[in-house]
Amino acid sequence: MKKLHTTIIFLLILPFLSFAQITLGQIDEFTDGTDGWLRGTATNGELVLTADGMSSGGKLVTFNQAQWSSDYLSENITHIRMHISNSSSEDLSMRVALGNGPDANSGTWYACTNAIEVPSGSTDQLLEFPIAESELTLVTGTTDYNTVFGNIATLRILHSESTSAQGDAIVAEISIDNIEAVSQSNTLSNINYDEFKLYPNPAINELTIEVNSDGLIEVYDLTGKQIKRITVYNGLNKIDLSNWFSGIYILRVSTEKEIISKRLIVE
Numbered sequence: 055m056k057k058l059h060t061t062i063i064f065l066l067i068l069p070f071l072s073f074a075q076i077t078l079g080q081i082d083e084f085t086d087g088t089d090g091w092l093r094g095t096a097t098n099g100e101l102v103l104t105a106d107g108m109s110s111g112g113k114l115v116t117f118n119q120a121q122w123s124s125d126y127l128s129e130n131i132t133h134i135r136m137h138i139s140n141s142s143s144e145d146l147s148m149r150v151a152l153g154n155g156p157d158a159n160s161g162t163w164y165a166c167t168n169a170i171e172v173p174s175g176s177t178d179q180l181l182e183f184p185i186a187e188s189e190l191t192l193v194t195g196t197t198d199y200n201t202v203f204g205n206i207a208t209l210r211i212l213h214s215e216s217t218s219a220q221g222d223a224i225v226a227e228i229s230i231d232n233i234e235a236v237s238q239s240n241t242l243s244n245i246n247y248d249e250f251k252l253y254p255n256p257a258i259n260e261l262t263i264e265v266n267s268d269g270l271i272e273v274y275d276l277t278g279k280q281i282k283r284i285t286v287y288n289g290l291n292k293i294d295l296s297n298w299f300s301g302i303y304i305l306r307v308s309t310e311k312e313i314i315s316k317r318l319i320v321e
Contacts, residue, residue, distance in 0.1 A: 075124030076206070078131055081234040082121075089233075090120035100139075100229040105213075113221035114146070114228065115212040119156065122209040122235075126152075126185070127200065133184050133236040134209070137280070139177045142226035146172040150183045151210040151219035153194070154202045158210065162195025162202050163219040172228070178280060180272070182236070191217045232283075250307060256319035261293040263305075274304045295320055 082089040084096045093116040094103040105114040134150050147169035155161020167189060170181045187199040211230065212221035251264040263271065265286050273282035281303075284293065298320050306315045 078129045100231045104227045107225040112223040115221040117210040126203045132238040136233040139229040140172045158219040162197035164190040167191045263291040
């Protein structure tokens with residue numbers, strides 16, 4: 055009877071387990087905990103990650119084996135995007151690594167060939183990691199890219215000066231927020247910034263944003279706090295401002311090479 059009872063419970067939860075996999079556009083905001091990330095603590099809507107440079111806690115690394123697993127190819131996920139603040143005294147070289155094993159010593163792993171530098175003291179820096187085969191290096195195992203990315207088991211975020219899925223020992227602390235699965239069609243680098251226009255300015259109830267391709271615009275107040283993220287599409291985009299407070303906002307789009315910001319006044 056006990057064995058039958060266990061089997062019934064497993065069959066009941068199995069449909070729910072099937073949903074714990076990657077989907078395009080998913081985002082971890084850490085408002086209700088760590089969202090399945092297995093290192094770090096959820097604090098004030100961010101994942102706070104520390105490393106002491108020694109033993110098991112010596113490396114600045116976190117990983118997820120729940121909703122960031124499964125088939126990246128069928129979901130057309132080409133980038134992993136996030137915001138990172140570096141409160142430590144060390145400059146960091148951040149990467150993502152993806153593999154079909156439970157840890158960086160098992161299975162086959164691919165890691166970002168080029169790190170994104172996060173300087174000491176930087177706050178809310180937008181990082182966008184490309185995960186196309188041409189942007190990654192095979193660091194462990196022999197399985198080909200398409201096979202691995204058709205069935206990812208683990209996503210890792212780490213600091214490493216060299217291309218690795220392991221990470222480097224360091225004494226550091228970072229805060230991570232808004233980890234997002236992105237496709238090429240809505241990466242920030244696709245926008246032609248010469249044609250990023252907004253009007254009227256000042257605006258009252260409605261704003262028009264004009265771009266020549268799909269993209270994402272981040273909205274900040276003057277304290278530097280991100281308050282909105284707006285998806286825009288090729289052409290004219292009408293934005294309802296009726297629930298915005300009066301004041302000055304910064305609208306920003308970013309690439310690996312530059313950040314383009316425009317100031318908006320809402321009356």
